[in-house]
Amino acid sequence: MGFDEILIKLFGKYYTEADFVEKTYAEMNKFGFDANNAIACVSVCRDEITQPLIALIRNKWGEAFNLSSLAGMFFAGQTGLAAAMHHSPNIGGKERYVFYSLPHIAIDADGRIGVCKRIGRQGESTACGALVAFQKELSEGKLNLSMDDIDIEQNLLKRRLLREIPYGHVPDLLELTKITQKVVQKDIEYALNTIVDRRKSDYAVISGVQIHGPEHNYVWVASCYAVVNEVMEKIEI
Numbered sequence: 001m002g003f004d005e006i007l008i009k010l011f012g013k014y015y016t017e018a019d020f021v022e023k024t025y026a027e028m029n030k031f032g033f034d035a036n037n038a039i040a041c042v043s044v045c046r047d048e049i050t051q052p053l054i055a056l057i058r059n060k061w062g063e064a065f066n067l068s069s070l071a072g073m074f075f076a077g078q079t080g081l082a083a084a085m086h087h088s089p090n091i092g093g094k095e096r097y098v099f100y101s102l103p104h105i106a107i108d109a110d111g112r113i114g115v116c117k118r119i120g121r122q123g124e125s126t127a128c129g130a131l132v133a134f135q136k137e138l139s140e141g142k143l144n145l146s147m148d149d150i151d152i153e154q155n156l157l158k159r160r161l162l163r164e165i166p167y168g169h170v171p172d173l174l175e176l177t178k179i180t181q182k183v184v185q186k187d188i189e190y191a192l193n194t195i196v197d198r199r200k201s202d203y204a205v206i207s208g209v210q211i212h213g214p215e216h217n218y219v220w221v222a223s224c225y226a227v228v229n230e231v232m233e234k235i236e237i
């Protein structure tokens with residue numbers, strides 16, 4: 001099975017990162033968002049292999065407020081979100097925000113989930129490392145949920161994701177990544193709902209999974225919509 005077929009089997013439709021950014025920008029244009037009147041905000045993993053996507057979004061939108069944490073979790077909260085929103089252009093009293101949220105996963109040429117190579121390092125590496133570590137604890141039945149100050153983000157990640165996993169169930173890395181995607185989207189939406197003023201602001205939420213293939217990065221889109229003049233418009237990507 002070729003890599004394209006593997007991606008289709010695991011995710012269905014997918015895009016290269018460049019096509020994803022072009023397409024989402026074009027779709028957002030139809031709803032009145034552009035680089036001059038909107039701020040883009042991004043939540044991806046801290047991993048350096050996620051960064052090309054931030055660069056593409058920044059190039060397209062002119063800037064990108066970084067909401068990222070390990071695994072792309074949304075821990076910036078109301079404070080982080082409010083800061084991003086207060087940095088938006090304000091044109092005629094209207095502000096516009098575009099939120100990109102994408103956890104990530106590596107897949108190698110043989111379809112092995114979580115496996116990648118890194119420049120300058122021998123052997124194989126993993127992505128997302130934070131989710132791999134959590135999945136390993138789950139599968140070994142040795143979950144460390146201590147809340148010491150030395151590993152705050154990973155501890156928060158485990159506590160948050162556990163709320164979405166049925167007790168006793170051990171998801172594999174692919175399932176765990178898709179759970180994470182839903183959690184990040186839900187958490188951004190929850191925080192947004194508490195602070196956004198839809199009478200004065202239009203916004204969009206684009207959520208999916210960033211996929212690191214053997215040669216290139218790709219994006220699977222799980223959900224995309226815009227809220228314009230208080231009306232939610234679903235967007236097919």
Ligand SMILES: [Zn+2]
Nearest residue numbers: 045047128129
């Ligand atoms: Zn990661």
